Amino acid sequence: MATTGVVSGQVLVADSNAIQNSIPINATAGTVTNNVSGQTTVASASAFSIPLEGIVNPKLIRIMAKDGAGVDKPVRVILLSSGPSTATNPPSHEFVLVVSDLTTSPITGVQVQPLNASTTVVDYVIAG
Amino acid sequence: MANAVQLSGSLTVGEGSTVIANIIVSSNAGAIGAGIVQGKRIISATTSTTIDLSKLGASPKVKLMYIRSKDAAGAKKAIKLGINGTAASPTLNLPSSDEFLLICNTTASATITFLSFAAPDASPTHIEWLIAGDL
Numbered sequence: 215m216a217t218t219g220v221v222s223g224q225v226l227v228a229d230s231n232a233i234q235n236s237i238p239i240n241a242t243a244g245t246v247t248n249n250v251s252g253q254t255t256v257a258s259a260s261a262f263s264i265p266l267e268g269i270v271n272p273k274l275i276r277i278m279a280k281d282g283a284g285v286d287k288p289v290r291v292i293l294l295s296s297g298p299s300t301a302t303n304p305p306s307h308e309f310v311l312v313v314s315d316l317t318t319s320p321i322t323g324v325q326v327q328p329l330n331a332s333t334t335v336v337d338y339v340i341a342g
Numbered sequence: 343m344a345n346a347v348q349l350s351g352s353l354t355v356g357e358g359s360t361v362i363a364n365i366i367v368s369s370n371a372g373a374i375g376a377g378i379v380q381g382k383r384i385i386s387a388t389t390s391t392t393i394d395l396s397k398l399g400a401s402p403k404v405k406l407m408y409i410r411s412k413d414a415a416g417a418k419k420a421i422k423l424g425i426n427g428t429a430a431s432p433t434l435n436l437p438s439s440d441e442f443l444l445i446c447n448t449t450a451s452a453t454i455t456f457l458s459f460a461a462p463d464a465s466p467t468h469i470e471w472l473i474a475g476d477l
Contacts, residue, residue: 225406225443237408237443237472288447295437306446314410314441316418321437 245315246273249341254326256334261292261327264338271320272342277309279326282333289334294323305329379473386466390424393457393471404475407457410441414466421467424458438462 225237248269256262266272279289288305320342328334385391395404413419418440425436425444436442461467 225408225445286447293436304446308445308447310443310445311436312441312443313437313439314418316420316440318420318438319422 246341249274249339251339252337254336254338256328256336257331259328259331261290261325264324264326264336264340266324266340266342269340269342270322271317272324272340273313273315273317274339274341275309275311275321275324276339277324277326278337279307279328280335282335284335287334288329289336290327290329292325292327293321294325295319295321380471382468382470384466384468385461387464388461390458390460391469393459393473395457395473395475404473405445405447406472406474407442407444408472409457409459409469411459411461411467411469412440414468419467420462421469422460422462424460 248267250265250267250269252264254262254264264277275291275293277289277291279287281287286307288307290305291309293311324338324340326336326338379393379395381393383391407425409421409423411419411421420438420440422438423436423442457471457473459469
């Protein structure tokens, strides 16, 4: 899917009494021209690539992973760029990354690696 | 510094009034039991500098990282950010940028223990960070 838009919103870090920090996302990511979203189901522990479909500078990446029963299941998200890639980063069942307009060495690929071969359902949104 | 901190909010990818993707952050990150590490630093070298996360404990489960950098005049200045999961080398390969927001739910057995960043040149780079997570 190709579109022109923006990544916007805000993240609040707060306790029960007051907002401690507000992070405006529209100042972080700004304009995007393409995005892809979808779902992939695998039954393998091998890393697989999410198709970027022409996105050359991802500014927002969101990965959510669950098992076949819909329970949160950690996976490793591997970001490829001009630097070294590695599959040892901490597993997480939910992963959101936003980087700004001023980006060098952009991400060139996004891979997801399940921790085992049981069913993993991965939902993804990538905009850039 | 208050405990029982909560992350909330939303990110939207949209075009005009058409919402392409809406990401509810509260479902991603949820409650933070340990608290927040905030700080700022001015560096004038290209050597790698480490952010101390010891306030979040020996094995913190980082749920949110927000880092931004500017030059001495306040203009955006991209830095290289390294996230260390288990060893001295960065394990999450991020692009250089002047602003990073990362939300994740790391497990207790594979935690983010510290962050490092490097400036592209030796002119002053002002870096601010906010890290939130569980013990």
